[in-house]
Amino acid sequence: MLRYLQTSAPSDFARLVDSVARQIVTTQHRPDGSFINTPLVYPNGSTVVVKIHQSGERYFVTDMGLGYQEADLMGASNIYSRHARLIAEAAGIKFDHQAFFVIEATREQLSGAVVTVANCSQEAVIVTAYRLSERRDADEAERLYERLIRVFSTNRVSKDAEVIGHSSTKWPVTTLVRPEKRGRVTVFEPVRKHHGSIAHVNMKFSDLRALEKPPNCVAVVQRKAEFGTWLGVLTLSANVIDDDVPNETFVRLAEAA
């Protein structure tokens, strides 16, 4: 950079960087308005596009509802609309049922308006994807619970229970099966193939297993085969089963406790 500033002609490297910057943002001009294709991306990888329409000295800026469309393709347009309204409000822009927009930006405000609309649209889809992921997790927990109460009796199974670990940390556990007579409880915890999910469960189970009378810890995954080396990490602190194993496997694990 210093060298570039010291010379009158830009270096090849500087020209390359300038060219990269130009490729990252592109524009397209049409009779009914112009598009700016931004480098921001929605969670699925599509870039955020903003449309600008001129009306005299004022400019109308909108995401054309492309964020809504991405959310709809995820099956979550309702979640999107709910959050988009709040995101627009916080940014001081408008949102109808579908699109983010700024009605009358001045020439001086235009670049800021484009950035605000693009970021709101992206943020709303990111929040939607996050909420959808939370719903998936809740569904997984519910499915596991329903499976367990079919295998064991309802009064032996607890959902969203709490177990205090060796460190005195209170750990929330998704499902817990109490022994029929004597013995230890068994914790069945759904785990996703995501380092965050694996690390969290591993930390929890390690603390529980350090207890004098530790619970039996079982990680329930969708497909063990897809976990690769992560499976080795999980088995450091738990037995691991696929969620579609026969009922007998659940019984065997609980009775082994």
Place this chain on the structure above:
Amino acid sequence: MADHSTLYVADKRLPTAVGWIERESDYLELVSTVEIHHVAVQGLRLRLTARRSMPDEAVTCQLEYHERRKLGGAFSRVDWKPIHRHPNKRIGPPVLWNVWFNGTHHHEFHINWAYAASRVRRGDLPIAIGIPNEPQNFDELLAFLAKELRIDGLGSIPRPPWQAVLPLSA
């Protein structure tokens, strides 16, 4: 529980004729169930979206699967002449790393399944590839989809009710 790869390669057909609906002011959508061996498969759907004001472009088509009582999503998606672009991440074969697609691209099932199966199950298709012979019109797009997705009866899908927008006075 059907496997995504089994569903993808199976010969499929649309059981009934379906039409476009206008979801919001400019946003058009068509959703159809999909049949395999005379059974309309639970959770298997074909979804197309378009923009009323953008004739002959910006059509997205995806095949979705929601396993029984699970939230799934698209496991194959084609963006035909989109107004957005798609930059690949560094996932998949190195030849596709960080490639930008400025036009039609295909989030093809097999390549995403090979490199990111668990993401595919959640409707996330991070890898896109180009389409060598880009469909030039909507009928060619349907022909491409019929062959690629192995769905018979796509010819019954009507053209989106496009309406070109006249330029507004500045």
